[in-house]
Amino acid sequence: MSKSFFQIIVFSLLIISCSKKSNNTYEITSPNGKNKIAFILKNGIPLYSVSHSDKIILTPSSLGFVFKNKDSLNTNFEIINVNKEAFDETWKPIWGETQFIRNNYTQISINLKEKSHAKRDLKIQFRAFDDGIAFRYIYPQQGKDSLIIMDELTTFNLQEDGYAWWIPAYKGNRYEYLTTKSLVSTLDTVHTPLTIKSNSGLSLSFHEANLKDFASMTLAHQKGTSLKCDLVPWADGDKVKTNGSFTTPWRTIQIADVPSDLITSNLILNLNDPNVIEDTSWIKPHKYLGIWWGMHIGKYSFWESPIQGATTKHAKEYIDYCKKLGIDHLLIEGWNKGWTPAWYENAMHMFSFTEEANNFNLKEVTDYAKANGVSIIGYHETGSNIINYLKQIDAGMKLYQKNGIHDVKIGQVGSRLNMKEWHHGQFGVNYYRQVLKTAAKYKLTVNFHEPIKDTGERRTYPNMMAREGARGQEYNAWSEGNPPNHTAILPFTRMLAGPMDFTPGILDVEIKQGYEGKDVHTTAAKQLALYVVYFSPIQMLADLPENYDENPAFKFLQDVPVDWNDTKVLNAEIGEYITTVRKDKNSDDWYLGSLTNEKGRTFEIDLSFLDNNATYEAQIYQDFKGITWNKGANKITISTKKVLATDKLQLNLAPGGGTAVRFKKIE
Known part of the structure; x- marks a missing residue:
């Protein structure tokens, strides 16, 4: 495309997508013409509305702020000027679900000023994408x-009711709750992403992007x-403390005609700043074993004891397993001083991040790992004692x-940071960003547990690999467990925000x-299928390594990549089922993961995503x-067959089950 032709396209977009309906109403539409945002200044009061094709999503909704010891900022405005623009770029993530991402939107910036009193200025920016809308102050x-x-x-004044999938806000266990499905009209106060299926059939996700210092x-x-x-x-009741100026995160609505299109949306990433890490050669997606599951099922302890998990002896045994199984990373939890049976209680627990636990020698373990081609993953559990952690963070890293x-994996177990502040308040937001920047200084990738929610930071800091932020696999080890539909809900809720360290791969599902x-x-x-359905550039092989040794199903876990060239969702219904295919970034192979809730299902899958005029071996x-999730669930049938892009493949999913397939290109 020539430069002059590109300029013609941009100019056309400005004319078509931005229109002034009256003196105080402005509209923009997305590049494909489907999503529309209207800004209205009515009697000095700013409002906005959103529609998709012929469907109204939001009726006129309020904008503005209340300040401490100052007048509110939500009325008596006049429009000073309006700036309109269109933007279209394609960028390449360091790692991700696809090799390239298109960032294409129309934007309008409304510059407002109060007509009296302090005559304060306020700018509101609106962006319309093909996959949703966003705005910020x-x-x-x-x-x-x-x-x-x-x-x-x-x-957000929704035009119509619909079902919402949500978890409660302001609870002590952060984001780690089972999802509730109920009508929007019956909601309490909830976390985002909030996913809604409207009565007219639209799939919506309400969230935010580029959350920093807010x-x-x-x-x-x-x-x-x-x-x-x-x-x-x-803790003192203030919401946001500023030095006199601020830019809010983007308030976002992802909009889709079908639920599967929510999953392939890149709107959240596109609203974040480009990568600021110049040398990214040390950032490597990977799979890993861990001295971890044994603690959760009671085989080992986190603390020094006769069944201590993190010992030099155990670490070397796990390194030997890594080498044998072909896995090149190993997480070791509990290696440092400070672990006790009460470590998880809200008591400002004191961990050391430089002193080794008894029976563990860090240098001996890392030297042994290096000699065997294995990289150790460090662990910092703060116990939410942030004062203690930040005093030691540089020395520890x-x-x-x-x-x-x-x-490094970094945990913040506890209902409040420093027994005082919410994990997701401004204090927590700034703390997590500070840790991420410090880790980058020491060339460390980060996996946050008990995190702040993901709002797309990985574009700016690609060392932000994954995070928890939902009920993961560990709940199956010691609680009532996650019901079969939990894994069919997360792709449409928590995982719309970004990669999750769910810790799949338990092949001894009967524990x-x-x-x-x-x-x-x-x-x-289904545990195998999770590696394709759930995207993360780091994927744990969470089971005890002896459950992988000589297990034929482990071959899929050896083969499946964690960094992808392309992603497609073939079928999906929130909380019911999903089938996802992804193409390996480093080969011509495709991988499929399909899973269901407590209902058994049969799918006929069109294989047209495969390359034409090529033959693949489907390893199924x-x-x-005859099994179900609670009867004979360990049993897997493994088969192979040759397939073409013109073929269809039948998948038979047991209740609570799944299917995983590697399509290996052979001709």
Whole structure:
């Protein structure tokens, strides 16, 4: 495409996509013409509305702020000027679901000024993408005083009711709750992403992007089908503390005609700043074993004891397993001083991040790992004692760097940071960003557990590999467990925000060495399917390594990549089922993962995603006939067949089960 032709396209978009309907109403539409945002200034009050094709999503909804000891900023405005633009680029992520991402939108910036009183300025930017809309506020420095936000008045007045999938906000266990499905009109205050299927059939996800130096947004139910932004407060009640100016995160709505299109949306990533890490050669997607599952099922302890998990002896045994199984990373939890049986209680627990536990020698272990081609993943559990952690963070990360460690998992177990602040308030937001930047300084990738929610930071800091932020696999080890539909809900809720360290791969789903009466609530084949359905550039092989040794199903876990060239969702219904295919970034092979809730299903899959005029060997791992998630769930049938792009493949999923397939290109 010539430069002049590109300029013609941009100019056309400006004319077509941005229109002034009246003196105080402006509209923009997405490049494909489907998503429309209208800004309205009515009697000095700013409002906005959103529609998709012929369907109204949001009726006029409020905008503005309430400040501490200052007048609110939500009325008596006039429009000073309006700037319109179109943008179209294609960028290449360091790692991800696809090799390239297109960032294409139309934008309108509304510059407002109060007509009286302080005559304060406020800019509101709106962007319309093909996969949704976004907007943010920019409040420039106006005087020397600091400014404290007590409330954000943004509302989302939904035109119609519909079912929502949600987890509660302001609970002690952060984001780790089972998802509830209920009508929007019956919601409480909830975390984002909030996924809604409207009565007219649209699939919507409400979230935010590029969250930094601000409180995270929860959504509080108002009347009917109206939701309001509810910023997470500091312990003193303030919502956001500023030096007098601020830029909010983007408030986002991903919009899709079918649920599967929510999953392939890149809107959240596109609203983040480009990569700021110049040398990314040390950032490597990987699979890993861990001294971890044994602690959760009671085989080992985190602390020093006769069944201590993190010992030099155990670490070397696991390194030997890594070498034998072909896995080149190993996580070791509990290697440092400070672990006790009460480590997880909210008591400002004191961990050391440089002193080794008894029976563990870090240098001996890392030297042995290096000699065997294995990289150690470090672990920092803060116990939410952030004061203690930040005093030691440089020394702890420097120790890892000295010992050749490039990856660290960081936990924040506890209901409050420092027994005081929410994980997802402004304090927590800034803490997590500080840790991420510090890790980059020491060339460490990060896997946060008990995190702040993902809002696309991985584009700016690609060392932000994955995070927890939902009920993961561990709940199956020691609680009532995750029901079979849990894994069919997460792709449409939590995982719309970004990669999750779910820790799949339990092949002994009956947990024979665990607590009595506990099991994983999936079939073993479904555990394989999770590696394709759930994207993460780091994927744990969570089971005890002896359960992989000599297990034919482990071949799929050896083969499946974690970094992809392309991603497609072939079928999907929220909480019911999903089938995803991904193409390996480093070969011509495709991988398929399909899973269901507690209902058994049969799918006929069109293989047209494969290359034309090529033959593939389909290596199929599926549920053994007649099993269910709670009966014979360990059994897997493995078969192969030659297939073409013109073929169809039948998948038979047991109740609570799944299927995993590698399509190996052979001709």
